[in-house]
Amino acid sequence: MQIKGNVAIVTGGASGLGLATTKRLIAAGATVLIVDLERSNGAEVAAGLGHGTEFAAANVTEEDSMAAAVAKAETMGRVAILVHCAGIGGSKRVVDKDGAPMPLAHFANIVNVNLIGSFNAVRLASAAMAKNEPVEGERGVCIMTASIAGYEGQIGQTPYAASKAGVIGLTICAARDLASRNIRVCTIAPGIMDTPMLGRLPDNIRASLAASVPNPARLGDADEYAMTAQQIVENPYLNGETIRVDGALRMGFR
Numbered sequence: 001m002q003i004k005g006n007v008a009i010v011t012g013g014a015s016g017l018g019l020a021t022t023k024r025l026i027a028a029g030a031t032v033l034i035v036d037l038e039r040s041n042g043a044e045v046a047a048g049l050g051h052g053t054e055f056a057a058a059n060v061t062e063e064d065s066m067a068a069a070v071a072k073a074e075t076m077g078r079v080a081i082l083v084h085c086a087g088i089g090g091s092k093r094v095v096d097k098d099g100a101p102m103p104l105a106h107f108a109n110i111v112n113v114n115l116i117g118s119f120n121a122v123r124l125a126s127a128a129m130a131k132n133e134p135v136e137g138e139r140g141v142c143i144m145t146a147s148i149a150g151y152e153g154q155i156g157q158t159p160y161a162a163s164k165a166g167v168i169g170l171t172i173c174a175a176r177d178l179a180s181r182n183i184r185v186c187t188i189a190p191g192i193m194d195t196p197m198l199g200r201l202p203d204n205i206r207a208s209l210a211a212s213v214p215n216p217a218r219l220g221d222a223d224e225y226a227m228t229a230q231q232i233v234e235n236p237y238l239n240g241e242t243i244r245v246d247g248a249l250r251m252g253f254r
């Protein structure tokens, strides 16, 4: 599908992978609505990017604020692209060193943001796309963000890995559901990308993470995620698949 002339909703677009994707989609001729938390710097980011870029404050876990964000995108033009990058991490073992079980709320929160938030974005964006007249047989494309932790979760990652495995699982199913609407659904599973999410780690941990990647032995660049998102939008035969972008990394247990 051609990017130029379409409106793209980029959740988590104020930072990291979402911001890199926003920049790439603007360069390819899309008008972007950044959807991010109220407390994010999304408004400043959108104003700085120009090219009609707008910001909607919304929490991906909420029905109302996300529906309002999608409605705002519809006022900007033909909503045909969703790149859903909003997500959170978090590290906690099932049983901690003092023998206490993980609070259920910790698990539920990560699954709520990463998995239920992904479905919320896809269901609302695809309902908007379904109203489009098809162009070259397509009404729209939804891209979600999993993680290689959805395949090989490490120690401390049970909620994160479960949430991302859920995203991987819903990809083919949503693609099948939306096939009759001519809307494609794919997911990107990044390895270790150099974003503010990883920037919070100490330098020695970042260096050892970089060295653990077979080739190239470095952290991934956010634009390498964005390049993949662009390819998914542009290549009409990519559908129902989760694509790893990880330099051949297969996670060890820690």
Ligand SMILES: NC(=O)c1ccc[n+]([C@@H]2O[C@H](COP(=O)([O-])OP(=O)(O)OC[C@H]3O[C@@H](n4cnc5c(N)ncnc54)[C@H](O)[C@@H]3O)[C@@H](O)[C@H]2O)c1
Pocket: 011, 012, 013, 014, 015, 016, 017, 018, 035, 036, 037, 040, 058, 059, 060, 061, 085, 086, 087, 088, 089, 113, 114, 117, 145, 146, 147, 148, 189, 190, 191, 192, 193, 194, 195, 196, 197, 198
């Ligand atoms: N950076 C990595 O190495 C890496 C690897 C694998 C997967 N991922 C996934 O990629 C996605 C983007 O990560 P990133 O590295 O760009 O992180 P980031 O922290 O730089 O950006 C995430 C953005 O999502 C927003 N966000 C968080 N919760 C939200 C909510 N409830 N509603 C709306 N917006 C919300 C944040 O405000 C932030 O702007 C996440 O889903 C993450 O799990 C990242």
